[in-house]
Amino acid sequence: MSYDANNIFAKILRAEIPCHKVYEDEHTLAFMDVMPQADGHTLVIPKMPFRNLLDADPKALGSLMTTVHKVANAAKRAFGADGVLIQQFNEPAAGQTVFHLHVHVLPRHEGVPLRPHSGKMADHAVLAEHAARITAALAS
Numbered sequence: 001m002s003y004d005a006n007n008i009f010a011k012i013l014r015a016e017i018p019c020h021k022v023y024e025d026e027h028t029l030a031f032m033d034v035m036p037q038a039d040g041h042t043l044v045i046p047k048m049p050f051r052n053l054l055d056a057d058p059k060a061l062g063s064l065m066t067t068v069h070k071v072a073n074a075a076k077r078a079f080g081a082d083g084v085l086i087q088q089f090n091e092p093a094a095g096q097t098v099f100h101l102h103v104h105v106l107p108r109h110e111g112v113p114l115r116p117h118s119g120k121m122a123d124h125a126v127l128a129e130h131a132a133r134i135t136a137a138l139a140s
């Protein structure tokens with residue numbers, strides 16, 4: 001399986017389509033999932049063109065997980081969550097729908113079920129407000 005440079009996250013990285021960004025550094029970008037399974041559902045991606053974990057250069061995973069760690073702690077604080085679920089899917093059989101490596105960060109509250117994967121598109125004003133909350137938590 002090869003990398004398709006026209007996947008939606010590659011377009012976000014090239015700023016060809018917008019996203020609600022929460023964090024960016026030299027190697028990674030983090031932004032809100034447009035169909036959040038929980039409030040604060042954030043995606044963290046490497047800037048390198050990897051289809052998923054299976055073809056990724058292991059040397060790029062340190063910076064990716066460092067950003068996941070930062071965003072997970074910030075999202076937990078920003079949403080007063082009880083826990084944080086980290087998910088990562090590889091190939092369609094495992095649930096992958098966008099073919100640029102990404103890690104899901106999902107704040108979880110006791111007793112609150114996840115909404116469906118790739119379910120309902122969120123309101124952009126809500127996503128902007130959620131992104132601002134995580135950005136503020138990252139800065140504090």
Ligand code: 5GP
Pocket residue numbers: 008019020031032033034035036088089095096097098099117118119
């Ligand atoms: P996967 O199943 O590949 O792990 O998850 C892809 C995720 O990307 C899904 O949770 C889906 O809601 C999200 N997604 C799909 N298209 C877009 C988009 O255009 N922008 C953003 N921010 N997220 C997207």
